[in-house]
Amino acid sequence: MLTLSRRSILLLAAGLPVLAGACTPSPPSLAAGLSRRTAGLSPSPGATALVNFDTTPFPFHGAAPGRGKPFMDVTDGARLGHSSLRNGVLWEDQTYADKRVLLSIPRGFDPRRPSALVVFLHGNEARLDRDVRDRQGVVRQLAASGINAVLVVPQFAVDAKDSSAGRFWEPGVFAQFLGEAGRRLAELNGTPEAAFVFDAAPVVIVGYSGGYLPAAAALRYGGAGRRVRGVVLLDALYGEDDTFESFVLHRGPGFFVSLYGKSSRAGNEALKRRLAARGVPMGDDSLGEAIGAGAVAFVDAGDAVPHGDFVTGALGGDPLTAVLSRLRGFPRSPAPGLLASE
Known part of the structure; x- marks a missing residue:
């Protein structure tokens, strides 16, 4: 007999995988309910915008x-x-x-399929348009990954050497931010009735450089709980070791990936030693072919790429695409007959 928690039932009803990296088939009654809720939905034509939010870090x-x-x-x-x-x-x-948030829905995103919500936390001296969108190509990298995911990027300190997390230090604010992101994404997609798809989507937190501090704040104080299914650090492990270690130790089906160069090598090697002492299995210093449930990987990208170019140049180019494309359970273009509404 299949026994489901209330949370699992809600995820299944939204067409989302209960475990990261694996899609769980829903019982006939839930599948029928999903068909009714998604019957009028279709793949997105794609949209990217800077949107004013009510709940923001600053x-x-x-x-x-x-x-x-x-x-x-x-x-x-x-x-x-x-x-x-x-x-x-x-x-x-x-x-x-600045209360703007960069939102992006790739062309072909299918709200009928299991989906993920990628939250990118930028580093120092950044602007959403000039740096995250244009120079680092984060919107482009997500689209190129091929996964059925959307992008959310809040603005932190504008063009300043400051990694402060702001209101993400306040208990529950990150979860409130995610709730608003779900509504805003549905509006941007032109399907406000489909907010439930974005509202329940598993979350992947990506922190670059100084983004490690807001990432740790979101994990420690955010209130999103098990909805956070993955953490990706891009040359970003400069502190908050206890928070990231705790996430790994209690990750369940979630995953943790840290790519690093010279700038954050010491912090990464220190956390690797701590996790090894706790018996945590880790990869062989490579991403491998897939990032599955429970995966923990540290990948040394070498010293050739400067820290400031890491988001575009590491691992031969576009490291965010390299990571996201290896996630399983969120195909943007499923095989025939696998649509949740069919």
Whole structure:
């Protein structure tokens, strides 16, 4: 007899895999319900946009964990600012006021199929349009991967040397952000009635460089729980070792992949030693042909590619595509007869 948890039933009803890397067939009654909910849906023509959100990392008027003062600790009349050792004062209206989120739905994305939601957390000195979309080609790399996934990229500190997680340090805010992303993606796709597809999709967190800090905050405080099915670090392991170690140790069917070069090699090698001491099986310093449920992989990309070009140049080019294309369970172009609505 098949026994399902309430969470599993909700995922199956949305046409989503219960385990990362494996699609679980739904019972006839659930499949019939899914057919009714997705009967009018079809593959997306594709869309990319910068969208204003209500729930975003910034503005942030709390305090970072372990700090005894507000994040915005400088005032100049009505103007607020954040003091830092690397930057001096960063003013809120210039650096921490952008509430836009980059959303992208690849052409051919099929809401009737199991899907994933990729959250990309950029590093320092970045803008969503100039850097994430245009220079690093993150939208293009997701589209080229061939997986049935959508992209969500929140703006953190604008064009500044700052890795702060902002409101992602607040309990539950990351989960709220994901909820809003589901609604906004459905609107962007022109199918607001299909928000449930995005709202329940398993989440893959990708952190590049300073994005490790928001990634760790999302894992530790975010409230998304088992919905986070994978973590990918791109030359990004500069700290928060305990948080990433905890994710790996409790990952269940989730996966963890860290690609690194000279910049973060020390941090990666240290975490590898910690995990090995705990008996965690790891790959052979390569991505292999597939990234399955429970996979843990550390891949040394060498020193040839500078840290600033890592997102486009590592592993011979387009490392994000290389990782995402190896995920199983989310084909964008399924074989005939495998559509959830059939």
